[in-house]
Amino acid sequence: MKNTLKRAWAATGTETFFYASGAIILFVLAAAWYELHDEFDIAAAADTEGFRLATLLIATALGLGVVAGGIVWRIVSRYLPEAPQAKEPLPIDPTFPPSRMVYLRGEDERENCVCHDRPIEDGTEIWYWHQPAKLVCAEEYNAG
Numbered sequence: 001m002k003n004t005l006k007r008a009w010a011a012t013g014t015e016t017f018f019y020a021s022g023a024i025i026l027f028v029l030a031a032a033w034y035e036l037h038d039e040f041d042i043a044a045a046a047d048t049e050g051f052r053l054a055t056l057l058i059a060t061a062l063g064l065g066v067v068a069g070g071i072v073w074r075i076v077s078r079y080l081p082e083a084p085q086a087k088e089p090l091p092i093d094p095t096f097p098p099s100r101m102v103y104l105r106g107e108d109e110r111e112n113c114v115c116h117d118r119p120i121e122d123g124t125e126i127w128y129w130h131q132p133a134k135l136v137c138a139e140e141y142n143a144g
Contacts (some may be wrong), residue, residue: 098127103135111135 011017011138045051092098104124105112110119113126114134120126127136 059120098129098136101126101128 031117102122103122104121105111105120112118112135113120114136120135128134129136
């Protein structure tokens with residue numbers, strides 16, 4: 001029983017579960033609208049002022065909710081600790097070992113650090129892997 005629950009819990013994070021649950025939700029909503037259509041004349045109800053006002057109010061509330069949620073998430077995410085990332089050592093080719101250097105950005109060129117996936121600022125000390133080309137923060141990674 002315990003392994004079954006573990007497998008079920010692990011399955012909830014998969015893409016298949018996402019699409020399957022989305023399909024079930026759409027099916028239930030379609031069935032509910034079909035039942036509603038059988039009981040009421042939706043076309044006549046949609047032409048009323050109350051329906052238009054309710055639709056506008058709901059759309060406005062949803063729009064404001066999405067915008068407010070995005071703003072709150074951007075503010076809160078600044079203060080959340082970063083998720084620890086497994087830093088596996090990058091392979092070192094003896095013929096082209098990594099070199100330590102200071103990053104200077106060229107025109108229209110923006111490189112991201114491999115360990116953080118964030119843009120590297122000018123003047124940051126980095127490790128440069130030649131084959132394939134990778135840039136890694138020097139203070140967080142020891143290649144030597």
